[in-house]
Amino acid sequence: xxxxxxxxxxxxxxxxxxxxxxxxxxxxxxxxxxxxxxxxxxxxxxxxxxxxxxxxxxxxxxxxxxxxxxxxxxxxxxxxxxxxxx
Amino acid sequence: xxxxxxxxxxxxxxxxxxxxxxxxxxxxxxxxxxxxxxxxxxxxxxxxxxxxxxxxxxxxxxxxxxxxxxxxxxxxxxxxxxxxxxxxxxxxxxxxxxxxxxxxxxxxxxxxxxxxxxxxxxxxxxxxxxxxxxxxxxxxxxxxxxxxxxxxxxxxxxxxxxxxxxxxxxxxxxxxxxxxxxxxxxxxxxxxxxxxxxxxxxxxxxxxxxxxxxxxxxxxxxxxxxxxxxxxxxxxxxxxxxxxxxxxxxxxxxxxxxxxxxxxxxxxxxxxxxxxx
Numbered sequence: 001x002x003x004x005x006x007x008x009x010x011x012x013x014x015x016x017x018x019x020x021x022x023x024x025x026x027x028x029x030x031x032x033x034x035x036x037x038x039x040x041x042x043x044x045x046x047x048x049x050x051x052x053x054x055x056x057x058x059x060x061x062x063x064x065x066x067x068x069x070x071x072x073x074x075x076x077x078x079x080x081x082x083x084x085x086x
Numbered sequence: 087x088x089x090x091x092x093x094x095x096x097x098x099x100x101x102x103x104x105x106x107x108x109x110x111x112x113x114x115x116x117x118x119x120x121x122x123x124x125x126x127x128x129x130x131x132x133x134x135x136x137x138x139x140x141x142x143x144x145x146x147x148x149x150x151x152x153x154x155x156x157x158x159x160x161x162x163x164x165x166x167x168x169x170x171x172x173x174x175x176x177x178x179x180x181x182x183x184x185x186x187x188x189x190x191x192x193x194x195x196x197x198x199x200x201x202x203x204x205x206x207x208x209x210x211x212x213x214x215x216x217x218x219x220x221x222x223x224x225x226x227x228x229x230x231x232x233x234x235x236x237x238x239x240x241x242x243x244x245x246x247x248x249x250x251x252x253x254x255x256x257x258x259x260x261x262x263x264x265x266x267x268x269x270x271x272x273x274x275x276x277x278x279x280x281x282x283x284x285x286x287x288x289x290x291x292x293x294x295x296x297x298x299x300x301x302x303x304x305x306x307x308x309x310x311x312x313x314x315x316x317x318x319x320x321x322x323x324x325x326x327x328x329x330x331x332x333x334x335x336x337x338x339x340x341x342x343x344x345x346x347x348x349x350x351x352x353x354x355x356x357x358x359x360x361x362x363x
Contacts, residue, residue, distance in 0.1 A: 018300065060166075
């Protein structure tokens, strides 16, 4: 995983979280976490990891360990595909 | 969610709606047409009571099992895990309470006494429910997701508690000071009081759940909280009317309980499918 535009990153994460927590919650929460982590318009790999690390334990509370892990795996796949696609 | 899981979820929702429709028709029919041939000959009071007992207890047992199965999906020592243990205990206690009441009625042919052995079990169930809801709110708030500001949660809790205290105190104080035996007074005051207490975290959680619209988490809490609203409504209706009105409104009270337990149990089932499917 390399760097990615913040808006693109958010769109991928929100797309995966929306069926679970709803689009409103997904958008607001990920925006809030991005702001807390101070993500720049171009997000590098360590920052993406930091964001995913912030999302997973919270998601765990709502959907349990297995589903949270699955969602993070799907997000990673989506991010990899986006990075490869340019 | 896979297509297959989605189809299964839709099927379950349809079954629950059909069951809700059936119990609604059964009890409203009893309320409005108790003198009809159907209710005099086929759906006699005893038959309706038997169907109602099953309709109330079965979803509670199912819900208790599914809530217990949710526990293993959370890490040991977490608040949310403890919350689901409490939610399972709530449903389990209510299921046992319902079974005791039904067994007493069909075994002896008489209404259960007040208080009955089921009452302490229900009281424990209520305490588990309150603890479960409070722990869920705490866990959701600590999740880092945007579940709302602390001051909003506190404001909803305080305002609803103040309103319930203002409404409940004038109703319950005379009952508490009456000359009926102390055990009877504890039951008469205990249930409405616990209902009002349950409604405070329920309202807070309703506000939080509204933020999950469009997601699976929203469906879980809509079902559980709707269930709680129905059965607390039934309890308050049952506690606040004269014996004559109770006899007249009995089917409505039964309907509220049946729908309350159905939706509560269904909510636990939804939570399990959210965690595992």
